[in-house]
Amino acid sequence: MSFPGLASERPIRAVLFDIDDTLVDLRSAMEIAVRQVSTAFVPELSEEAWEQVHWEFRVDPTGLYQAFLNGELSFVEQRIARARRAFAAVGGALPEEHVATWNNAYELEAKRRWAAYPDVAAALDFLEARRIPYGAVSNNVVDYQRNKLDLSGLQRISVLVGTDTVGVPKPDPAIFHEGARQLGFEPRETLYVGDNLLIDAIGASEAGLPAVWLNREGVADDRWSGAQISGLDRLAGLLEDVPSL
Missing domain, CATH: 3.40.50.1000 (HAD superfamily/HAD-like)
Structure with missing residues (x-):
């Protein structure tokens, strides 16, 4: 049949x-986690600006997750790169000294939201x-x-x-x-x-x-x-x- x-x-x-x-x-978990752990790394944002952050991080327009699949980046490296791109899109930044702390906080929050x-x-x-x-x-x-x-x-x-x-x-x-x-x-x-x-x-x-x-x-x-x-x-x-x- x-x-x-x-x-x-x-x-x-x-x-x-x-x-x-x-x-x-995953989309909801990602968006909640990003917002919860990223306010210190972006300026005060409107809801529209937060939507831009979420879009950049989730959609990954430059193919950073594909770079992970290709073996060019580790899983954590692609996540950090996506966060940096998303923050930069609204005038923010993720300094190197805060990378590990941000990543650990994001991982914990995302897992709570799965x-x-x-x-x-x-x-x-x-x-x-x-x-x-x-x-x-x-x-x-x-x-x-x-x-x-x-x-x-x-x-x-x-x-x-x-x-x-x-x-x-x-x-x-x-x-x-x-x-x-x-x-x-x-x-x-x-x-x-x-x-x-x-x-x-x-x-x-x-x-x-x-x-x-x-x-x-x-x-x-x-x-x-x-x-x-x-x-x-x-x-x-x-x-x-x-x-x-």
Whole structure:
């Protein structure tokens, strides 16, 4: 059985999820943490200016996180570089002598704020009721993301593939294929769900997995003509006709 918008000639027998901003509301955690620990390093800001700080840090327009994935920066180095760029955008600065203190404070605050989206539990309950195995594939290392899932109340996600599992990040096909392999199914039988259009939806599709773009904000983008949902509460409706395993 195939589904509208899903490039699959076989039933969907397993599901893989992205983690950040798909299962875990990283955006909210990042924005709260940045604001909580950064007031000493920026001038007094309007709400509009804080939005600029959050955008610079979250969106990362110069690709500093990609530099981490490429092995050019450490995880902490890319975070510091993103903070410095965000602060500079509003006339602030993060002096070298405060880097370690800021990073430690940010890490602690962000971890306190990690939480699953409200629609995650019902989606996982549905998959378990239908005996559809599931897991996660992430563009970060396994230990860090395991901790994130656990602190977010998602301990039941046992299959987790990270960049250190196969040595490559999304959208390299190998990382998607490893997730499918660990679930015990072929890529074409394994649905991938993620919020990032390029590395999740398009990346998984090009790797041979049926893919769904989790488009929480309803952004229009003609680069994707496949299946998309506005929330994980819509996943059950998409898969309701899949035979139980």
